[in-house]
Amino acid sequence: xxxxxxxxxxxxxxxxxxxxxKPLVYLDNGATTQKPSVVTDTIRELYNLQNSSIHRGIHYLxxxxxxxxxxxxxxxxxxxxxxxxxxxxxxxxxxxxxNALAFSFGExxxxxxxxxxxxxxxxxxxxxxxxxxxxxxxxxxxxxxxxDSGMLDMDAxxxxxxxxxxxxxxxxxxxxxxxxxxxxxxxxxxxxKGIPVMLDGAQMVQHGEVDVRELDCDFYxxxxxxxxxxxxxxxxYGKEAxxxxxxxxxxxxxxxxxxxxxxxxxxxxxxxxEAGTSNYIGAIGLAKALEYIGTLGIDGIRQHEEQLIxxxxxxxxxxxxxxxxxxxxxxxxxxxxLLENIHAYDAGMILDKMGIAVRTGTHCTQPVMDHFGISGxxxxxxxxxxxxxxxxxxxxxxxxxxxxxx
Amino acid sequence: xxxxxxxxxxxxxxSVFEDWLDRYDYLIELGNDLPEIDPAFKTNEYLINGCxxxxxxxxxxxxxxxxFSADSDAIIVKGIVALLVKxxxxxTPAEILENKxxxxxxxxxxxxxxxxxxxxxxxMVKKMRLYALAYQAQSEKVKxxx
Numbered sequence: 001x002x003x004x005x006x007x008x009x010x011x012x013x014x015x016x017x018x019x020x021x022k023p024l025v026y027l028d029n030g031a032t033t034q035k036p037s038v039v040t041d042t043i044r045e046l047y048n049l050q051n052s053s054i055h056r057g058i059h060y061l062x063x064x065x066x067x068x069x070x071x072x073x074x075x076x077x078x079x080x081x082x083x084x085x086x087x088x089x090x091x092x093x094x095x096x097x098x099n100a101l102a103f104s105f106g107e108x109x110x111x112x113x114x115x116x117x118x119x120x121x122x123x124x125x126x127x128x129x130x131x132x133x134x135x136x137x138x139x140x141x142x143x144x145x146x147x148d149s150g151m152l153d154m155d156a157x158x159x160x161x162x163x164x165x166x167x168x169x170x171x172x173x174x175x176x177x178x179x180x181x182x183x184x185x186x187x188x189x190x191x192x193k194g195i196p197v198m199l200d201g202a203q204m205v206q207h208g209e210v211d212v213r214e215l216d217c218d219f220y221x222x223x224x225x226x227x228x229x230x231x232x233x234x235x236x237y238g239k240e241a242x243x244x245x246x247x248x249x250x251x252x253x254x255x256x257x258x259x260x261x262x263x264x265x266x267x268x269x270x271x272x273x274e275a276g277t278s279n280y281i282g283a284i285g286l287a288k289a290l291e292y293i294g295t296l297g298i299d300g301i302r303q304h305e306e307q308l309i310x311x312x313x314x315x316x317x318x319x320x321x322x323x324x325x326x327x328x329x330x331x332x333x334x335x336x337x338l339l340e341n342i343h344a345y346d347a348g349m350i351l352d353k354m355g356i357a358v359r360t361g362t363h364c365t366q367p368v369m370d371h372f373g374i375s376g377x378x379x380x381x382x383x384x385x386x387x388x389x390x391x392x393x394x395x396x397x398x399x400x401x402x403x404x405x406x
Numbered sequence: 407x408x409x410x411x412x413x414x415x416x417x418x419x420x421s422v423f424e425d426w427l428d429r430y431d432y433l434i435e436l437g438n439d440l441p442e443i444d445p446a447f448k449t450n451e452y453l454i455n456g457c458x459x460x461x462x463x464x465x466x467x468x469x470x471x472x473x474f475s476a477d478s479d480a481i482i483v484k485g486i487v488a489l490l491v492k493x494x495x496x497x498t499p500a501e502i503l504e505n506k507x508x509x510x511x512x513x514x515x516x517x518x519x520x521x522x523x524x525x526x527x528x529x530m531v532k533k534m535r536l537y538a539l540a541y542q543a544q545s546e547k548v549k550x551x552x
Contacts, residue, residue, distance in 0.1 A: 020426055343480035345459045345525060350482075353426035361458050361524075375479075376458065404431060405481060 003300025008385050011036040011292070015385060022355030025390045025397075030175050030334050030381030031359055032225050033206060035289070039229060042288045046281050054280045055254055055271075069280040072287035073270070076235055079290045080220060081211040086240050086269040090283045093234035094202040095125040097221035098169070100236055100249040100273065101198060102129035105167060105219075108246045112138040115164040117195075119144040119152060119181075120371060121174045124364040126200045130169060139166075146371070150177035150326035157186060161193050168197045172204035172220075176363040176379065177326030178334035180204070187216055196242065202226055206383055207305060207332045209298050218242050224282060229289035233282025236273065243269050250275040301384045305333050311388045312380075315395050321402065325368075325377055333382040336363070339398065342405045344376045350401045351378075356394055409501050412493050413509040420513040429513070433485025440488040443477040454533060456526030459483045463530055465537040470545070471496050472538055476530065483525055486510075486518060490527075494534050499542035502535065 009015055012034045017024050026034065046068075052061035054069045073085045082088060091097040110116065116130045120143050127141075134141045142160050145153045161168070168190045173180045187197045198219035201210055206227040212220050219242065224233035248255055248266055252275030257265040266272045293301065312335055316322055321340030339347060348360035361376040362369045369376060380394055407415070423429045447464035454461040459480035466473050474495040478484040493509065494502055510516055519528045 343459060345480040346482045350427065350430055353430065375460075400427070404427065404434065 003296050012385050019355050020353050025356040025393045027380040028357045028359050029383040033228050033383055035228055036292050038292050039285050039288045043285050053277055068284050072283045075287035075290050080237055081213050082237055087237055089236040089270045089273040090278050091234045091236050092232055093223040094221045097234055097236035098126055099129045101219055102133045104246040104249045106133040110137050110139050110166045114139040114166045115142050117142045117160055117165050117168045119170050120146050120367050121177055122171055123175050126169055150179045150328045152181055165195050172199045172201045173332045175203045176336050176365040176368045178331040179328035180330040184215055208302050212237055224286035229286035230282045233279050233286050248272050252276040308333050308382050312391050315391055336377040336379045338377055344378045347378050347401045351397045354397045356397045409497055409505045416509045417512045430482055433482050436488040437481045437484035443475045454526045454529045457524035459525045461526035461530045463533055467541045471498055499538040502538035
């Protein structure tokens with residue numbers, strides 16, 4: 001099936017509605033994406049016909065559900081091109097994945113005076129868990145800066161990759177600047193010094209192909225809800241050898257082998273990292289979303305989004321007084337901007353009443369705002385179902401905002 | 407006019423607007439017309455920091471009435487700030503504490519006072535009541551002494 005935008009929009013019923021008597025223009029996909037019917041139908045079917053706890057049931061439904069859950073793991077493996085399903089851990093989301101990794105990896109490898117390297121453009125979710133780890137261990141958080149166009153300072157990287165660096169945790173794509181980072185090069189340079197790299201793919205997986213083996217990253221995380229799947233589900237990928245050597249993050253059922261009051265031995269991968277009843281319906285919903293992307297074809301999606309990007313950049317560039325933050329050439333369809341002498345919050349309120357959903361504020365990246373000395377931006381973030389017609393409506397909304405506020 | 411009459415007036419004023427953007431236009435006008443806050447009060451000490459927008463609030467008790475002045479860095483928020491000042495400034499602490507603020511709901515702006523909006527407005531309303539409470543306690547203490 002080829003990528004056909006009118007068909008794609010029909011797959012997402014929520015898009016076809018009016019808010020405040022205006023057609024909805026949903027441009028807040030960086031926050032969360034909408035779900036195609038195939039995903040919501042699957043969730044309903046699972047609850048109505050198949051629900052049963054996985055991995056421990058002896059009965060029919062439990063066995064069916066366990067099979068589908070493990071099949072979902074295989075779908076994620078295939079999506080990321082991981083070597084084995086042992087490398088795919090289901091979590092509550094990218095934030096949950098990073099917290100798990102920061103704890104487990106940190107317990108094993110980060111000590112006093114050691115360093116964790118992140119970048120200036122990270123989402124708070126890829127700052128705070130590492131900061132908490134550093135506080136616990138007396139380690140230091142180091143930061144790779146970016147330049148005013150939103151590109152990582154690769155010269156600074158070399159200087160920052162030091163003897164005490166234990167891990168690099170980096171956004172694959174920035175949620176506020178739209179930059180796609182040169183992650184392959186970062187990984188190469190880190191690996192030259194024997195340092196593992198975690199990529200935060202929360203803003204990347206929905207936009208283009210991710211091949212963890214080709215990237216050679218040690219860990220990769222993403223959220224289901226940002227890639228057309230249900231909320232509360234996500235993935236932590238880790239090279240098998242890496243996951244083997246770090247301790248579990250949470251204790252509970254399913255992650256154990258033998259439990260006595262004296263000692264507990266842990267289950268094998270990936271179960272050692274999945275304590276408690278996992279969100280199996282979330283995981284299966286995610287797999288369905290990945291399958292949906294597969295039927296559209298990643299090439300068609302990429303082509304459509306490239307077109308959206310160049311169209312949007314052209315249109316925004318024509319608006320007097322508009323400043324775009326994040327001008328990297330390699331980018332996703334996320335656009336952060338400000339209008340001269342206009343508060344982002346005012347603009348967001350007016351756009352909202354025109355049916356246009358954007359996000360305003362810091363986008364959970366306060367250091368990015370500090371870099372530019374601003375308190376926030378207006379962010380329009382687009383995915384495969386957005387259209388150039390919606391970009392035109394955004395532009396009309398911006399023009400109206402400027403007219404009302406100046 | 408008492409505090410509730412002013413609220414009713416505001417609700418009437420807003421009822422003529424059918425389009426949301428006209429309501430916002432009016433709020434922008436009110437924001438622009440709000441008397442400037444004394445620059446001495448536009449400091450961190452008087453800042454109510456929302457994640458999205460900032461609000462500054464100053465209060466003093468003059469002849470038994472609470473006088474508020476306020477400002478915001480976002481103009482539509484400032485319009486709502488102007489309405490709150492109009493309703494609550496120049497009232498006795500008792501009036502402020504005894505009457506419900508209903509106009510915000512009635513003109514459809516309640517979403518702006520949701521805790522998740524984080525624009526400083528909800529904290530501002532709470533702080534205005536706190537000032538009233540503090541001034542009331544103060545005057546009762548004074549009365550108790552005499």
